[in-house]
Amino acid sequence: MDEFIKQLDPNLDYISHEINNGKCYITVTSNRKEVTCPFCGRPSSRIHSTYNRTFQDLPMQGNKVFIIIRNRKMFCDNSDCNHTTFAERFDFISCKAKKTRRLEDEIVRLSINCSSIAASKALKENVVDIGKSTVCNLLKKRNTSC
Ligand SMILES: [Zn+2]
Secondary structure, eight states: OHHHHHHHOTTEEEEEEEEETTEEEEEEEEOOSOEEOTTTOOEEOOEEEEEEEEEEEEEETTEEEEEEEEEEEEEOOOTTSSOSEEEOOOTTSOTTOSBOHHHHHHHHHHHTTSOHHHHHHHHHHHTOOOOHHHHHHHHHHTTOOO
């Protein structure tokens, strides 16, 4: 399981997982000692708080995968920075997204040759909970028609 998480990002550590009703919930944490402020680029190791953030990732052995990360909010100690705190960010997911980029790629790949209704139906069976409008939006974002 740790390997699956490390493939997503080597900065993540696996904590625990639970499989329930075809859904796998994996709890992870970041192992970075320092986090770089996205606004000024200065690294910080002072933790302000942590909160749980949940998003979906690629399915595993027929189970839909939900990752729960203990996301950290850090202090930025740079007095020239216009932010005093910032949330840790990761390359595998955009900051407000509910799905990892590798899952979005998979959805696009599976949807590209069928209608968005058929795609969302097929995806719901064993990949991801997704509505047809989300499929459309993803395809639009990738500059393909739907
Ligand atoms: Zn800063």
